[in-house]
């Protein structure tokens with residue numbers, strides 16, 4: 276069996292996004308439906324032992340980068356313990372986390388100590404009342420404290436992810452640029468995707484990021500920049516500062532032909548594409564006593580199912596799954 280994971284379209288899979296929970300302490304309206312309660316039962320969550328086993332198999336098949344995500348990963352207990360187990364696995368070179376930062380003030384240091392190398396934080400607004408509205412009741416102060424704790428713990432860079440929505444927060448783009456210059460954060464703008472009914476509704480406020488770039492160019496000189504991360508963002512640097520701005524454009528300019536990733540949800544389902552339903556359930560196989568070799572064969576079979584591309588733009592009504600189920 277070939278050691279590398281190469282899909283039908285010749286793309287090598289070397290990046291896995293690991294959702295450790297589908298729960299969250301916020302309710303960003305573009306991500307999770309209001310009042311949603313239909314979460315996976317704890318008995319169906321992969322245990323840390325099961326997660327470690329799957330990630331070890333992926334690492335032996337050439338996966339080098341893991342991002343822990345959710346839902347909000349830090350609402351699951353003992354994530355630093357899991358991080359420490361995953362960062363010690365042979366072959367794993369980069370272990371990162373995406374978080375809303377509400378619990379980061381306490382957890383930044385333990386996560387750093389556990390071997391998390393990079394951190395991304397969602398933040399769409401710097402206005403407390405607007406934050407409350409977008410996140411269904413969240414407290415901005417907690418997130419700011421979490422971000423500062425991440426910097427103090429030595430995460431460098433801390434990346435901020437801002438979903439830019441017309442009439443919701445697009446008036447804050449310049450303020451966010453300044454905030455990131457002041458705090459030495461990296462800023463990434465994201466286009467709203469029609470994930471589930473809730474994402475579809477929000478994507479009515481979708482702004483192509485080219486528009487934002489052109490607006491910023493009137494105020495700042497921008498030069499092309501490189502950035503580590505293994506992701507699809509295209510970066511520029513604001514001249515005269517250290518600020519890097521990344522544009523993540525799944526809608527206006529998709530990056531499917533270089534997609535190097537798959538996603539493992541909390542119930543042990545492998546999702547082969549963020550914007551398609553193709554999936555491969557691993558949990559029952561793991562619990563039925565398969566060997567490590569058999570597990571790897573199943574992973575190869577799953578990778579063969581990876582579709583060529585998403586259809587967010589030409590078939591936006593397609594996907595019923597919403598973002599917090601698979602992890603962003």
Ligand code: SAM
Pocket residue numbers: 299305306344345346347348373374375395396397436438465466467468469470473474477598599602603
């Ligand atoms: N809770 C963590 C967080 O918010 O960073 C991790 C999970 S969250 C699902 C990952 C990313 O997905 C966030 O940056 C969020 O803004 C983004 N996201 C969620 N729904 C989205 C949508 N419909 N369109 C674009 N981005 C979305």
Ligand code: SF4
Pocket residue numbers: 299300301302303306307345346347374375397598599
């Ligand atoms: Fe929670 Fe992140 Fe989704 Fe917001 S984007 S509801 S913080 S999982």
